[in-house]
Amino acid sequence: MTNKGLLQTEGLPGIFGEMESEVRSYCRSFPAVFRKAIDWTIWDSEGKAYLDFFAGAGALNYGHNNAMLKEKLIRYIAEDGISHSLDMATEAKERFLRRFRRIILQPRGLDYKVMFPGPTGANAVEAALKLARKVTGRTDVIGFTNAFHGMTLGALSVTGNKFKRQGAGVPLPYAASMPFDGYLGKDADTIAYLESYLSDSGSGVSLPAAVIVETLQGEGGLNAAGAQWLVRLETLCRKHGILLIVDDVQMGCGRTGSFFSFEPFGLQPDIVCLSKSIGGYGLPMALTLMKPELDVWEPGEHNGTFRGNNLAFVCAAEALRYWENGEFEAGLADKSALLEARLKEIAARHPGLQGKRKGRGLMQGLYFPENGVAEDVCRAAFRRGLIMETSGTDGEVAKVMPPLTIDEASLLRGLRLLEQSVEETAN
Ligand code: PMP
Numbered sequence: 001m002t003n004k005g006l007l008q009t010e011g012l013p014g015i016f017g018e019m020e021s022e023v024r025s026y027c028r029s030f031p032a033v034f035r036k037a038i039d040w041t042i043w044d045s046e047g048k049a050y051l052d053f054f055a056g057a058g059a060l061n062y063g064h065n066n067a068m069l070k071e072k073l074i075r076y077i078a079e080d081g082i083s084h085s086l087d088m089a090t091e092a093k094e095r096f097l098r099r100f101r102r103i104i105l106q107p108r109g110l111d112y113k114v115m116f117p118g119p120t121g122a123n124a125v126e127a128a129l130k131l132a133r134k135v136t137g138r139t140d141v142i143g144f145t146n147a148f149h150g151m152t153l154g155a156l157s158v159t160g161n162k163f164k165r166q167g168a169g170v171p172l173p174y175a176a177s178m179p180f181d182g183y184l185g186k187d188a189d190t191i192a193y194l195e196s197y198l199s200d201s202g203s204g205v206s207l208p209a210a211v212i213v214e215t216l217q218g219e220g221g222l223n224a225a226g227a228q229w230l231v232r233l234e235t236l237c238r239k240h241g242i243l244l245i246v247d248d249v250q251m252g253c254g255r256t257g258s259f260f261s262f263e264p265f266g267l268q269p270d271i272v273c274l275s276k277s278i279g280g281y282g283l284p285m286a287l288t289l290m291k292p293e294l295d296v297w298e299p300g301e302h303n304g305t306f307r308g309n310n311l312a313f314v315c316a317a318e319a320l321r322y323w324e325n326g327e328f329e330a331g332l333a334d335k336s337a338l339l340e341a342r343l344k345e346i347a348a349r350h351p352g353l354q355g356k357r358k359g360r361g362l363m364q365g366l367y368f369p370e371n372g373v374a375e376d377v378c379r380a381a382f383r384r385g386l387i388m389e390t391s392g393t394d395g396e397v398a399k400v401m402p403p404l405t406i407d408e409a410s411l412l413r414g415l416r417l418l419e420q421s422v423e424e425t426a427n
Helices: 067-078 091-108 121-136 153-157 162-166 190-199 227-240 310-323 327-349 373-383 408-426
Strands: 034-038 041-044 049-052 113-115 141-144 175-178 210-213 243-247 271-274 287-290 356-360 363-367 389-391 397-400
Touching: 049 408, 067 310, 091 310, 121 141, 121 153, 121 210, 121 243, 121 271, 121 287, 175 190, 190 227, 210 227, 227 243, 310 327, 327 356, 327 363, 327 408, 363 373, 373 389, 373 397, 373 408, 397 408
Parallel strands: 141 175, 141 210, 210 243, 243 271
Antiparallel strands: 034 041, 041 049, 113 287, 271 287, 356 363, 363 397, 389 397
16 A cells, blocks of 8 residues: 555655554654564564664563563463453552562652552653642642653643644643753752742742652763752752652663662652653553552542553563662673763764763763754664664754663674764764
């Protein structure tokens, strides 16, 4: 069938430009049809293999068809385990909750109530924003420049991306966008700026219910907040009775090296949003974690049909095995250091492109100041059999985000392909 005359993507940005599609508003970023995938390898319908440095935008931290999770899932289905249960208690849900408390929360000295806000990251953010407003009785929420929190109305209103915001047509509600760490240059004290804004009773600024932050901006260009900046932000929130929401939808589940991205900074956010890789197998699942005293919702006050995906609970509970001892985290530290060193090397070998390494953990990338260079690099990488996406408002960062389970040899092989792609772009 030809696509002629059918609806097209109409200029939606993708690194391969406009592509014809029968599906409106569907941005086909890669010019291939994919069929099968194992761990960090994907095959297209022609049988060509690609290394996956995209990992489902962070939803596949444990790789494609992870053997351990797959076995559990197949057994669960074979035994007619419940697939969908809404708010009913099920064994799969209870098991996940018990294991999450024992393996993740308790060893980290964290005490959160767990709520299932719906299947996606935006659902987790939306619940967090609503909860903060209900608890504090305040309306506004502060987000940051270049932040990304999702496409629903509330999540979008704290997303610092003009293109995405335009999708709502008219101005968005209740959110102020404040400069993120480094946004005004490395010497600007953006926390002091925020403090003066919040303390400015003369201008009649109303205090917000919450501040929502990513410790590392996954979609916004891999901008990492400094440790000091985050700690000062938390202190400022406490001072003004503002709830601190950490959006760990993309950065959580180990992406930056620890289960929660905020662990190295000793933060104790009031609310934490998790999704993407929490479902383990790429299955939709989200959590909104709240400090126990914030549990103010009456049963049913915030609900949703797809909050009870038991297939996701089964995989999610099993995936927590990776966090039972420090081995997986130690491996992540090694691979992150390797990635950092290689990216610095690649950038240094092509000074003409002025590339700069950014990010942390297994979410790092190369920033190229000249328009279109990062996209060219990703396009060249794809031709060589390496799947990568760009990050940043202008797609200025070529982002390396493999499954966390990737072995070192494959990581290095992918980085060699990246290096060749940078070389090709430089010449
Ligand atoms: N928060 C962050 C930090 C994200 O990266 C994303 C998705 N990229 C979301 C929220 C929204 O998640 P979803 O697309 O599942 O709604």
